[in-house]
Amino acid sequence: MGGQDKLLQGRWALVTGATGGIGRAISLAFAEHGANLWISGRNEEKLKDTAEDAKALGAAEVIILKVDLAASKAVDELAAKVTDKIDILVNNAGLAVEAAAMKGDPDQWEEKMMQLDLLVPMRLTRRIAPAISKRQAGGHIINISSVAGIEALPGIGGYNAAKFGLTGWSKSIQQELKEHNVRVITIYPGYVASEMTADAPVSQDKMIRPEDIAQAALLPFRMSPYACPTDIVVRPAQKLSRGA
Numbered sequence: 389m390g391g392q393d394k395l396l397q398g399r400w401a402l403v404t405g406a407t408g409g410i411g412r413a414i415s416l417a418f419a420e421h422g423a424n425l426w427i428s429g430r431n432e433e434k435l436k437d438t439a440e441d442a443k444a445l446g447a448a449e450v451i452i453l454k455v456d457l458a459a460s461k462a463v464d465e466l467a468a469k470v471t472d473k474i475d476i477l478v479n480n481a482g483l484a485v486e487a488a489a490m491k492g493d494p495d496q497w498e499e500k501m502m503q504l505d506l507l508v509p510m511r512l513t514r515r516i517a518p519a520i521s522k523r524q525a526g527g528h529i530i531n532i533s534s535v536a537g538i539e540a541l542p543g544i545g546g547y548n549a550a551k552f553g554l555t556g557w558s559k560s561i562q563q564e565l566k567e568h569n570v571r572v573i574t575i576y577p578g579y580v581a582s583e584m585t586a587d588a589p590v591s592q593d594k595m596i597r598p599e600d601i602a603q604a605a606l607l608p609f610r611m612s613p614y615a616c617p618t619d620i621v622v623r624p625a626q627k628l629s630r631g632a
Contacts, residue, residue, distance in 0.1 A: 394446075395609040397422035400473045402466075402516070404457065404508070405481030407434035409582030410532055413598035414478055414605050419447035421606065426470050428453040429481070457481055457508045458500065467515030475523050477516050478605065479509035480532040484584060487546020497546040505550035510557055517565060526569030530605055531558045535578045535621065562618055571616040575604050578623040590628040 401418050405411035406427035412434075415427050419442035427442075429435050432454045439450040453469060455462050483504045486492040509531055520527035536544060537551030555574065562572035579588060581595040604620045611617065 394420075394422035395606060396476075398424070398448075399475040400424045400426065400470075401476035401478060402426040402428065402470050402474055403478040403480060404428045404512070406438050407431045409584060410577070410580060410598045410601045411478070411480040412438050413602040414480065415442055416445055417599070417602035417606055418476075419443070419445040419450070421609070422446055422448075423476070424449040424473075426451050426453055426474070428455050428457075428466060430454065430456050458503055460507075460511060463508055463511045464515060467512055471516060471519035474516055474519050475525070475527045476530065477512060477520065477528070478530045478532065479512060481508060482532065482584075484544070484547050487549075488543045489545055492546060501546060502550050502553075505547070506553045506557070509554060513557075513561060517561070517568075517570060521565070521568035521570050526571070528608055529561070529565070529570060529572045530608070531572070531574045532601070533558070533574050533576050535576050535623065537574075538576055538621070559618075566616075571608060573605075573608050573617060574619055575601060576619065576621045577601050577604075579628060594624055594626045594628050596622055596624055 396418055401423045403411050403415045406415045407429035415425055415438050425442055425447050427435055427438055435452045439452055442450045453466060455466050457463055481504055483501050485496050485501050487497050513529060531554060533554050534551045536548050537555040540548045558572055558574040565572055577596055579595045580598055581592040582598055604622055607617050
């Protein structure tokens with residue numbers, strides 16, 4: 389890919405949950421377009437794999453940050469490490485656990501799912517947005533949500549709650565931060581073939597690929613400074629089949 393075609397040359401991006409799936413795919417797509425990367429996750433070996441592949445694709449610098457975002461202190465420490473050079477924040481790390489009205493563990497909803505899917509993006513944004521706003525060319529915050537953030541479905545009420553919360557947060561900060569030259573984009577994928585959907589009630593053969601979401605994450609950088617795709621919904625092209 390020629391230098392003139394690189395959309396993110398020299399910019400710094402933090403991608404959370406970069407060990408696999410959507411986070412890894414976004415990291416690699418950004419690397420191919422010349423971005424430098426901070427990548428975070430809990431599995432250091434998988435982060436190293438992502439880093440090696442990102443460098444092979446063209447990232448000049450890739451910094452691994454092994455972190456468990458379940459603790460607020462860890463979120464603050466992560467933010468402190470990146471604020472000196474950050475242009476793009478990708479809030480991707482997330483979790484889905486059983487969370488229906490008649491099933492599931494409310495302690496898990498609070499301690500894990502609500503923390504990772506909602507409170508971590510909120511806290512990271514609060515810590516990092518001021519630094520992004522000071523960048524000469526402004527910056528971007530990309531929140532990876534889910535169609536569960538715009539459509540309520542039975543059996544996943546807790547996940548719906550977390551993702552609907554992220555939708556509300558995203559829409560609010562989009563209004564606030566545009567005055568500071570920071571664009572906020574929320575991506576709402578349907579079922580994506582990854583470890584997270586391995587136990588889903590539908591097979592993965594026709595699911596969206598993580599690379600498709602990575603292309604959606606590149607869309608804001610293909611547009612002029614006068615436009616921002618604030619909400620990007622990506623659905624499977626075909627009806628998903630049940631079972632293996």
